Amino acid sequence: MKISAGALVLTLLLLSGCATTWVKVDDSGRNYRSEHYSVTLPTGWLRLESDNTLILSRDGILLQIISIQYRPHENTFEKIEKDSSVTMLPSELAQLTIAELKASQDDGLPSLEILSNTPVELAGHTGFDIHLRYKTDAGLRMDVEMRGVVDESGFYLLKYSAPTLHYFERDRQTYKTLTESLQL
Amino acid sequence: MRHVLLALAVLLLTACETTQIRPMQSQEDTSNLAAEEKRLWHSAEELDEQLEKADYLYGDAELQAYLETVMHKLYPEYAGAITVRVVDSPSLNAFALPNGSIYINTGMLSRLENEAQVATVLAHEGVHFTNKHSWKQRRSIKNSTAFATGFGMVTGIPGLGDLISLSSIYGYSKDLEREADAEGFLRLQAAGYDVSQAPVTFEFLLAEVEALDIDEPYFFSTHPALEERINNFNELVSQHGTTNGYKGTEAYRLHTNKLQLELLADYLELSQHESVLLILERQDAFLRYPPSAWYYLGEAYRLRNEEGDTERAVNAYQTAIQLSPEFAPSYRALGVYYMKNNNPLQADNYFIKYLELQPDATDRDYIEYYRASLKSQR
Amino acid sequence: MSPLRGLYLLLVFTLVLSGCATTPSAMVHTTIRQDPGSRPLQQIVLLPVDVDVYEMSAGGVKEEVPEWSSTAETNIRNALLVSKGSGGKCCVTRPVDTSSLTANEREILEEHLALFNTVATNAVWATLPYNAAWHFKAEHFDYTLGDGLGFLKEKYGLDAGLVITGEDVVSSSGRKTTAVLGAMFGIAIPLGHSMLIGGLVDFSTGDVLWMNHVISAAGQDDLRDPASCIELAKSLMKEYPGLSPAHGIGSGAGY
Numbered sequence: 134m135k136i137s138a139g140a141l142v143l144t145l146l147l148l149s150g151c152a153t154t155w156v157k158v159d160d161s162g163r164n165y166r167s168e169h170y171s172v173t174l175p176t177g178w179l180r181l182e183s184d185n186t187l188i189l190s191r192d193g194i195l196l197q198i199i200s201i202q203y204r205p206h207e208n209t210f211e212k213i214e215k216d217s218s219v220t221m222l223p224s225e226l227a228q229l230t231i232a233e234l235k236a237s238q239d240d241g242l243p244s245l246e247i248l249s250n251t252p253v254e255l256a257g258h259t260g261f262d263i264h265l266r267y268k269t270d271a272g273l274r275m276d277v278e279m280r281g282v283v284d285e286s287g288f289y290l291l292k293y294s295a296p297t298l299h300y301f302e303r304d305r306q307t308y309k310t311l312t313e314s315l316q317l
Numbered sequence: 318m319r320h321v322l323l324a325l326a327v328l329l330l331t332a333c334e335t336t337q338i339r340p341m342q343s344q345e346d347t348s349n350l351a352a353e354e355k356r357l358w359h360s361a362e363e364l365d366e367q368l369e370k371a372d373y374l375y376g377d378a379e380l381q382a383y384l385e386t387v388m389h390k391l392y393p394e395y396a397g398a399i400t401v402r403v404v405d406s407p408s409l410n411a412f413a414l415p416n417g418s419i420y421i422n423t424g425m426l427s428r429l430e431n432e433a434q435v436a437t438v439l440a441h442e443g444v445h446f447t448n449k450h451s452w453k454q455r456r457s458i459k460n461s462t463a464f465a466t467g468f469g470m471v472t473g474i475p476g477l478g479d480l481i482s483l484s485s486i487y488g489y490s491k492d493l494e495r496e497a498d499a500e501g502f503l504r505l506q507a508a509g510y511d512v513s514q515a516p517v518t519f520e521f522l523l524a525e526v527e528a529l530d531i532d533e534p535y536f537f538s539t540h541p542a543l544e545e546r547i548n549n550f551n552e553l554v555s556q557h558g559t560t561n562g563y564k565g566t567e568a569y570r571l572h573t574n575k576l577q578l579e580l581l582a583d584y585l586e587l588s589q590h591e592s593v594l595l596i597l598e599r600q601d602a603f604l605r606y607p608p609s610a611w612y613y614l615g616e617a618y619r620l621r622n623e624e625g626d627t628e629r630a631v632n633a634y635q636t637a638i639q640l641s642p643e644f645a646p647s648y649r650a651l652g653v654y655y656m657k658n659n660n661p662l663q664a665d666n667y668f669i670k671y672l673e674l675q676p677d678a679t680d681r682d683y684i685e686y687y688r689a690s691l692k693s694q695r
Numbered sequence: 696m697s698p699l700r701g702l703y704l705l706l707v708f709t710l711v712l713s714g715c716a717t718t719p720s721a722m723v724h725t726t727i728r729q730d731p732g733s734r735p736l737q738q739i740v741l742l743p744v745d746v747d748v749y750e751m752s753a754g755g756v757k758e759e760v761p762e763w764s765s766t767a768e769t770n771i772r773n774a775l776l777v778s779k780g781s782g783g784k785c786c787v788t789r790p791v792d793t794s795s796l797t798a799n800e801r802e803i804l805e806e807h808l809a810l811f812n813t814v815a816t817n818a819v820w821a822t823l824p825y826n827a828a829w830h831f832k833a834e835h836f837d838y839t840l841g842d843g844l845g846f847l848k849e850k851y852g853l854d855a856g857l858v859i860t861g862e863d864v865v866s867s868s869g870r871k872t873t874a875v876l877g878a879m880f881g882i883a884i885p886l887g888h889s890m891l892i893g894g895l896v897d898f899s900t901g902d903v904l905w906m907n908h909v910i911s912a913a914g915q916d917d918l919r920d921p922a923s924c925i926e927l928a929k930s931l932m933k934e935y936p937g938l939s940p941a942h943g944i945g946s947g948a949g950y
Binding site: 215228229235252271 | 370373
């Protein structure tokens with residue numbers, strides 16, 4: 134996947150303390166509540182809030198990253214210029230999410246492989262659970278799991294990304310536990 | 318003011334490098350590279366490796382061999398020096414690296430209609446290699462950046478280290494592109510191809526650019542440049558006369574047919590319904606595409622979702638079932654339609670048929686979930 | 696483009712922030728900090744050194760010069776190979792012969808090296824000034840690549856691998872002229888840098904036992920020069936856990 138070195142560095146710098154503040158999650162800070170949802174965060178991880186996105190990592194954002202994003206139904210998928218809606222089927226939502234992911238990369242992610250794509254219960258609604266894999270320019274495999282759901286208000290995307298080697302499976306259950314705690 | 322003075326001082330005191338570079342004459346010239354050229358080749362080789370490592374390539378040995386045969390017809394004296402590889406990407410792109418590696422996207426291949434058209438593209442790219450355009454362009458950039466440094470413009474020049482950008486996004490200079498068109502045209506003629514297909518290739522792709530309002534990195538650089546090139550080719554055709562040259566429609570279709578449905582699926586995966594409509598709403602579309610393509614047309618209408626599109630989509634799915642009854646996705650599409658329109662019985666029938674035809678469907682879990690919710694409605 | 700491009704840019708950023716200082720910043724695995732003898736290593740191999748040397752033109756265009764890169768890699772390799780310690784103890788380093796690996800094993804090794812690059816970039820990111828919340832990752836250094844390289848221990852008897860990558864940007868004469876002229880007009884023109892990144896990976900566990908980087912501004916070091924490489928390597932190998940103080944850098948027989 135072609136992420137320019139410049140874009141990577143900019144992302145890393147923006148996600149360092151220059152721009153915002155990382156906070157360690159302790160027992161008292163586990164219950165996170167935003168305007169649209171609440172979740173239980175894993176202790177010992179660090180969290181960062183940015184726009185409508187909550188970001189979590191344990192060892193650093195290049196080694197594992199969980200993100201929770203809320204998007205209203207209008208212009209939900211900016212790159213492909215599509216809206217979501219509460220009546221959308223989970224398979225349709227999954228299709229648009231994959232399209233948005235591909236469209237967000239200059240090269241369309243030719244190495245992307247969908248490993249599984251199934252319905253899942255999230256916060257009392259039926260959403261999707263996609264597990265995919267792609268390769269970076271250096272030949273490093275990356276696994277991504279995305280769970281998404283809609284309600285009357287908007288679209289919720291919970292994403293987990295980590296290198297396939299060693300890291301992805303190691304914290305996958307932590308991600309799943311977090312998603313199961315989601316309340317809208 | 319001090320920037321101006323610095324720029325002038327740099328201009329006077331640092332040597333500008335010549336962009337007068339002698340083209341190659343044959344494969345032997347690839348063994349006599351200047352030091353600066355070797356650096357470019359080294360970067361190109363690294364990029365070749367990277368593209369392979371990152372799974373960018375389409376990986377169809379037969380298709381690659383066919384394209385290399387076409388290349389060999391155009392550049393027989395460079396046998397072994399030029400390789401053609403296919404990139405698995407729906408975008409309309411082709412590029413040549415300085416070391417003779419030529420890449421063409423599946424998106425481009427699926428749009429072209431015959432061998433003469435792909436030969437037009439490959440002939441053009443081949444000239445970028447034989448005439449060392451990467452090197453010329455690099456020298457030109459180095460000269461202009463040396464001057465620009467004086468104005469503090471040391472950064473902000475995109476893609477200098479990116480050979481793909483150099484050759485496709487920003488395009489070569491107009492002069493180099495014209496050179497590639499003119500000399501490529503002569504190669505096309507010498508190889509016995511129907512040269513009237515050269516402007517047709519570009520006209521066809523201009524229609525795509527206009528219809529889809531494409532502004533992303535593109536083989537042909539900018540829209541106005543495309544129109545100019547069509548005019549150039551028409552001039553060349555009238556100067557050199559049309560021939561009864563080889564079109565190679567059947568041979569081309571034999572090797573590229575499977576790309577067509579794959580590309581339609583790729584476009585739908587990217588939610589690019591306009592591209593699908595552009596292809597399948599053409600009058601002669603179903604002369605080229607198999608009957609199952611009616612399903613993709615239906616999906617494109619569904620995604621566009623304008624007034625009347627739902628009805629168009631349903632008609633398209635039904636046509637697909639009529640003409641290609643073993644093609645499973647059409648049944649799924651109708652199942653979803655009837656489910657959304659409160660006809661659980663019809664919906665379930667279509668879902669059952671879909672799973673019968675495609676028992677190992679990757680979305681089986683979704684279909685079973687939909688069937689379970691339909692059951693609870695009945 | 697080198698896969699470590701992002702890391703190099705981060706390091707150049709830190710160089711700019713630190714005002715051209717060349718302070719090494721070694722990180723040692725937490726288990727070794729607690730007990731230096733806890734990771735006995737006999738056979739350490741030097742994995743293929745990956746150093747790119749670029750020439751920067753008057754206008755700032757960078758081009759890799761493959762011959763210079765090859766020279767730099769040879770210089771670094773020679774600077775790092777040390778002679779056998781007394782009693783056969785660590786630190787014995789020899790270059791690994793990747794041609795003896797199967798194609799599948801080579802692919803596994805390459806992917807793990809790509810992971811090392813990601814770990815290294817992450818490790819540097821976590822030490823950035825203004826990233827205080829992540830500084831604990833340097834204080835409690837426990838990165839790993841996982842146990843996927845265990846075959847190197849089981850099949851080939853190798854305990855650990857030294858990973859060395861680097862980059863040198865050498866200014867052309869035109870660039871240097873531009874910089875001199877710039878200085879006359881009060882305009883700063885960047886001239887390049889030299890940098891090395893090193894890491895020691897335990898093949899059985901995948902733990903990164905040690906990591907360090909050195910970076911210097913243009914003119915201070917030159918990876919094409921063997922003497923300069925020895926000095927830079929000495930700086931890099933500070934706090935390297937496998938280094939026998941009696942032998943040091945550059946005293947070895949090479950290969």
